[in-house]
Amino acid sequence: MEKRMSEDIDAGQSINASSIFMAVCGFALYWGCFFTMLMRNSFMDAAIEELWYHLFLRIVFLLGSAAICLVIARKADWFSSEKGRRLQKAGILLFSAVAAISSFTAYALEATLPLVFDFFAWSLAGMGLACLLVIWIELIAAFPRKSCALALVASIALGAPVYLVMNLLPFPFNIGMLCLCPLVSLGISVLLERDPSIVMPAFVPLLESRKKTRLTPLFKVVCISYGIVFGVGIGATTQFGESDMLLGGIALVLIAGAGAAWLVLRDTPDLARRMSSFRLLFPVLIVALIPMSFLQGVAAASCNMLLLGCYVFFEALDIELALDIAHTRNATRLHLVGTTQACLYIGLLLGHAIGLAVTSSGVMDYAMLSMAALALVVLLAVIITFAPLSPLVEPTAAKRDKAMPADEEEDAVDTWQAHCERVAQDAGLSARETEVFMLLAKGRGIEHIQNKLCISGHTVKTHVYNIYRKMEINSREELLDAVEQGQESRKA
DSSP states (O other), X not given: OHHHHHHHHHTTSXXXXXXXXXXXXXXXXXXXXXXXXXXXXXXXXTXXXXXXXXXXXXXXXXXXXXXXXXXXXXXXXHHTSHHHHHHHHHHHHHHHHHHHHHHHHHHHHTSOOOHHHHHHHHHHHHHHHHHHHHHHHHHHTTSOHHHHXXXXXXXXXXXXXXXXXXXXXXXXXXXXXHHHHHHHHHHHHHHHHTOTTOOOOOOOOHHHHHHHOOBOHHHHHHHHHHHHHHXXXXXXXXXXXXXXXXXXXXXXXXXXXXXXXXXXXXXXOSHHHHHHGGGGHHHHHHHHHHHHTTOOHHHHHHHHHHHHHHHHHHHHHHHHHHHHHHHHHTOOHHHHHHHHHXXXXXXHHHHHHHHHXXXXXXXXXXXXXXXXXXXXXXXXXXXXXXXXXXXXXXXXXXXXXXXXXXXXXXXXHHHHHHHHHHHHHHHXXXXXXXXXXXXXXXXXXXXXXXXXXXXXXXXXXXXXXXXXXXXXXXXXXXHHHHHHHHHHHHHO
């Protein structure tokens, strides 16, 4: 047990390149599946020709993704627990099962399935893939900040060829790959979670996180508005006939969008400067939307793909921004990433829904729709130029006092610490062991603890060994489980 304890404490000081490579490959499988669901027809069923049906299925898929992201954001504490993790994994398994059942049933019947069935199937698919996204975001958040950004961008870029291969394969190999990729991705994430060099960030209660990291309404509106513009462009790709050239062009645009995001993330580490990088999209969006109103064929498809590249750029920056805020403000990642992703999915959903409504009803064609999207971009440019685009609300002391009574605020701050102290008291830990235990519960490593308490590393290991022995546990994960169980029993 002493050897395992030492490995557990020393872990996370540096993550080796092989672990980062595995993370990139595993996360790339998610992106390949997501791009396939977002860009292709009903589980890659080429027999479906109706334009409205394509857009409807994408809308339902995005609806499921947005719904589960909102639930995870609002119930971040529960989804951080072991039960919540199991539910997320079950959602991923459900995605593969639904994709297989829907596709092979439609193939056997040689007909499209009822609309109600596809509605539930695609909504469940959206929920399952969103669960896989959350699992990977939690995992790469344990990487150093630069490695985290690199893993995120590299996984998106590598997901492009996965998307291309998945769409070029004939039936049933394409469906088999679509069903297997999430399972393989989940398996890789489980292996990395057991890697001793990776120490997951400390758990932060949602109540404590919300006091420090409330997202501004303007930032949420901007995310939704960008999503609407991207949704219009991505939805418009359905009008083009599928070809190897179109699929290859989409893959190249995905890689280009990820590469542009990496250049920004590498050169603009400051949060304020990174926020201003969203303005870089305005000229590109204008260049893409204006020609869409009068171009046809390959030229119009190129404009649509340019919008897709902008979406990838925004997606990468949006996720990294949420992780950066969680890291600097010591906030919960599930709440921040869940909220920002839900806003973006809602925007994409609205963009597809608007395109479906106006084109199906004959109110306007794609040329007029492109001009409407251009007007929204111009409005966004005006708002962001003249209004400060800050992602977080910075409440004053008076507002904090007004929002929460003093006694309730004191109870909220004390909640997590009180649980840890009760667990330590029940285990019979000494005063010094309790101090070490509190830091362990926050995810601190041996170097941080010895510097914080001004003791040697050998002394820290001795305290940790005694803590593990008294609590009858063998790892950091079991220690966190003990604290969570104490919290649940107190609520009960």
